[in-house]
Amino acid sequence: MNLLEVKNLKVHFPVKHGLFSRVKAHVKAVDEVSFTVQPGETLGLVGESGCGKTTLGRAIVKLVEPTAGSILFEGEDIAHLNGSELRLRRRNFQMIFQDPYGSLNPRMTIEQVIGEAIDIHRLAENAEARHKRIVELLQAVGLDAVHAQRYPHEFSGGQRQRIGIARALAVQPKLIVCDEPVSALDVSVQAQIINLLQDLQQQRGIAYLFIAHDLAVVEHISRRVMVMYLGKVVELAEARAIISAPKHPYTQALISAVPVVDPDSKRKRIVLPGDVPSPIAPPAGCPFHPRCPMAQLPRCQAEVPALREVTPGHWAACHFAK
């Protein structure tokens, strides 16, 4: 069974304007997105800034309310759950945040930060078990029991990210949405955190939705990769397939922008003309057509390409992908 199945998910934000806050338009941050995540796998999610990848991640952990569509977690739709119904289920899906400096309450010790997760879901019978659990979690992320009494400002960025991971682990989730968890860290620390996430996945069988804009990082950690553009999924395939043989022209341009170590490489860089259009009024037809090097006009402007299985397991949303 799918751990997570997202069907036709839409997240539209109203743009309010003028007297009495009339709704003028909608920002279509996430538009008709569907995908699945299997237990214990890592699905990478890439795209440039503003493509809706963070909003998608936040919608899945219900930090933003989806406008339409469904989010089936182990077969149960959580898209429109609220209140205590939702709070009970939150144990199953956690989030690791981008900014290690903003994601820990400056007025709480590490023991309080991690303990809060345990308290909310009553995962420890007594104070002793609670403390033991906190120490275990700290050790699992490579920290030490002595760190429990310290405050966040006493830690480095990498250590804080480890604390954030320990907090997410405290409730034994089945899925963790990692929202650019390493983009704020030094490169050497990035590798440590990525390795830690992989080790934890192997030990505990947690599935990750790994959001990043760094293709190299995503390729390294993910089994499958999903590419987003203007709120839509344009390509979804095995990580290796997407890097070696991208089918969608947008993905091809993205991949060509990744620096290659070999100085003799003859790969040609595809430079896209223009800027990303506004998600308030995305182009008609294929949202990528104004910038696409292979667009053929009447069709691409008129017809929205469906995400179709071009080769087995390799999905792309382009009329001409093959």
Add this chain to the structure above:
Amino acid sequence: MLKPLFRALFANRLFLAGGGIVVLFALLALAAPALSHAHILREPFKQDQKALDTEGMPLGPERGYWLGTDNLGRDVLARVVHGARVSLTVGTAAMVMATVIGVAVGVLAGFYGGKLDLGLMRFTEMMMTIPPILLAIALASLMDGKIIHLHPASVHWHFLDVELRRGMVSLFLVIGFVCWPGMVRVIRAQVLALKEREYVQAARVLGASNLRLIFRHIMPNLLPIVIVTAAMSTANTILLEAGLGYLGIGVPPPAPSWGAMISDGQAYFTLSPHMVIVPGVAICLTVLAFNLLGQGLQDVLDVQQKR
């Protein structure tokens, strides 16, 4: 965690100056009855014929009256020190009341947003359009000794009776009631910023209830700005108390109140300016002290750019 904070506070000149004056005035106010009892200070109510000059005018600073006497032959120093009791008590109590209402409304509006926010903020803005002194006058004039029976007429639960009486209690209630709208905006803006912080979002993802988010994550991080606004608003409440005293609707005479002392002294200003200057300086110093205190706290607690 608190030690470096105190060290920073005591290295801050604004905080030291403001805090010093406030503490000095507070100690004087607390000790006033004892000082009078020990005859270090004269009685503030005692009218003395001998404390007026031959023409029946107030004495200047002479004959052991350090700050002179007033038109009824009462010691101005004693009255000013005893007046500090009224000013500081009413000012502080009103500040606490305004802060409690302001924080409650600001947090509710900022955290829950939507229609609740809309309703609360429009009400707050409506309150703000009424000049505080005018509203305070209107409310204070209601305190005419009428008794409101909160219990049904058939039973005699007189402990529920509320007497609308002029005095310190009604005064601080009135001032507190007109001062809270100023706090709401500051608090609400801060709550709006705080609730978008990643640690609040993280707690929400963990399954924290709204109450837990408010009390464990929002409130503690709201504390610095609440402390600063509270210190600054005390300057306002004290000024308002003096204003109401001056207009004759403060604590009823003969209780000494700085505002009332100024209004009593007005008629004698050309011949005995000390009657106005002394309570005036007292008001100025107190207001200045609370502003300095707030400014110092603001610098040390780094309210503007807190991470």
